[in-house]
Amino acid sequence: MKQRIELEAACELVADKLKSFSNETVKLVNSSGRVLAEDVRAPMHQPPFDRSPLDGFAVRAEDTTGASTETPVSLKIVSKLYAGDSPVKKIGPGEAARIMTGAPIPEGADSVIRQERTDWNDEEVEIKATLKPGQNYAPAGEDIKQGELLCEKGTLLRSPHLGVLASMGLEEVLVLPEPEVSVLTTGSELQEVGQELKPGKIYNSNNYMISTRLKECGAKVINSQVAVDEKDILRDRLAELIPGSDFLVTTGGVSVGEKDLILEVLEEMGAEIFFWKLAIKPGTPVVCGRLDDTIIFGLSGNPAACITTFDLLVRPTLIKINGLEKENLRKEKAIFIDDFNKSSSTRRMLRAWVVRTEKGNIVKLSKGNQRPGVLKTTLDCNCFIDIPAGSPPVESGAEVEIFRLPEIYN
Structure with missing residues (x-):
């Protein structure tokens, strides 16, 4: 010993x-605050299909050529699509599909006109703007492409990571x-x-x-x-x-x-x-x-x-x-703006409060005395000043080394 x-x-x-x-495999729902033990890559595109980013009509851009408020183009409405639907009707020349935000864009359509630029009834829609192919069109993989690195090994999992991983359908993750x-x-x-x-x-x-x-x-x-x-x-x-x-x-x-x-x-x-x-x-x-x-x-x-x-x-x-x-703790340097009038025959760890400034860290002693049995000094302690054995009293303006606690204690 x-x-x-x-x-x-x-x-x-x-x-x-x-x-x-x-390492442990845990449910994604229970993984917040854990650290990934491996890289995670996207197993699929996100979105996984071409989708509409707005409410409107899915059309072929070439069918809107010349369309304006003064010279609208009339198209036949052949289907209606909501988020979660699976399109079954292909859009042909002169046709349109009523479409809502998040709904898959049907085959044949290459753009979406927002409903504010149209007039419509149950059978036809008047298009009042000329579109370009790909306009108002969110292609599969626009957000995340299959095979893309989502989270590196060593990532501390928080709510944004869980949201992205859940969008990939990942139910479990390998963590440290x-x-x-x-x-x-x-x-x-x-x-x-x-x-x-x-x-x-x-x-x-x-x-x-x-x-x-x-x-x-x-x-x-x-x-x-x-x-x-x-x-x-x-x-x-x-x-x-x-x-x-x-x-x-x-x-x-x-x-x-x-x-x-x-x-x-x-x-x-x-x-x-x-x-x-x-x-x-x-x-x-x-x-x-x-x-x-x-x-x-x-x-x-x-x-x-x-x-x-x-x-x-x-x-x-x-x-x-x-x-x-x-x-973990981080070893840093700081300027002491307090006074500690005791010599240190033994290495001391003084409870203290450090602040970052444009000129660097400044640190002062925590409120209360430094005796080992007190609690008050733990209330405003975000670091420990490391005073080497054999040191004289520490005066204001001296450069000291500190063990800085994590940000949660600031």
Whole structure:
């Protein structure tokens, strides 16, 4: 078991320990937010037939030669077509078909005149404009041609993609895996939301924060439980949650106190422990290991420390599997416009808010203090300022490196 390792080494170690995940075939209706595992090409034209883009009459353009308001041309109406109809009557010389938007253009017709340029009764239509072949005519494949690349491998599927794929009649798509994760929040002090708060207790905020964070970065939360700080109960909860989970995220019980029991219980259960403690602050207390095929992340119970190590360690691990790079952190530079008057013997991750300007990123500390047990700073945190170990206090105007969170947190 490694101890107090660097963040980057921890991420690499976990990545090396990941099991192989298989791509999934899912129903198109359930594919929003998933990432395509292969290119998708159009199996047919869209539209699949020549169709009218407006209400009017399908005609042969040559039959409208010389037609105008002053000298209309009269044609015989031989059929009427609505969207969804299948034309059976070919249009011959001197003939027209009444046609509605989206209806297939019948054989023989090569243009459509809008109804506003005509007068008609049940038998005949007067054409008041000369048409060119192909005028007001949407040919098969006008929108999408058969064989055209619709969506590339790695595309994050959203409503426009689903609309296009559905127009091709595709009922299923092959997507990258969706990791299945269980959550265990630990602590004898925890009380569930909705109950009257008892003396010495706090509400279980970590469950809501971590479960939601997991969903935001593309994981499927399959179970969520809470446990008090007692070895037998922790062992029972872990034994229940680990089977069937790709990952287990726990909060609390990973530091050095008498009731910090997660590491001890995992070792007694035979887990392989990859490392204990990260060389960052907040979030030093972290346990990471594996039992059977389940990767376990034991995070701090302190809310700010918990969310910091989740974003820096758990998030990139999940995204390696599901391909949601849009939801990953980005390393950028920014100008610090605040003051942080502490030296940093340990590498720090300061919760902060970054804004893009014409001159580049500017960043300031989140409102509230930077202690690991506070929640308020998570409300206006869209990045972490990475302060290297051994750094002096950070003054306004200094250039800093940041880990920028996805746009959804802006």
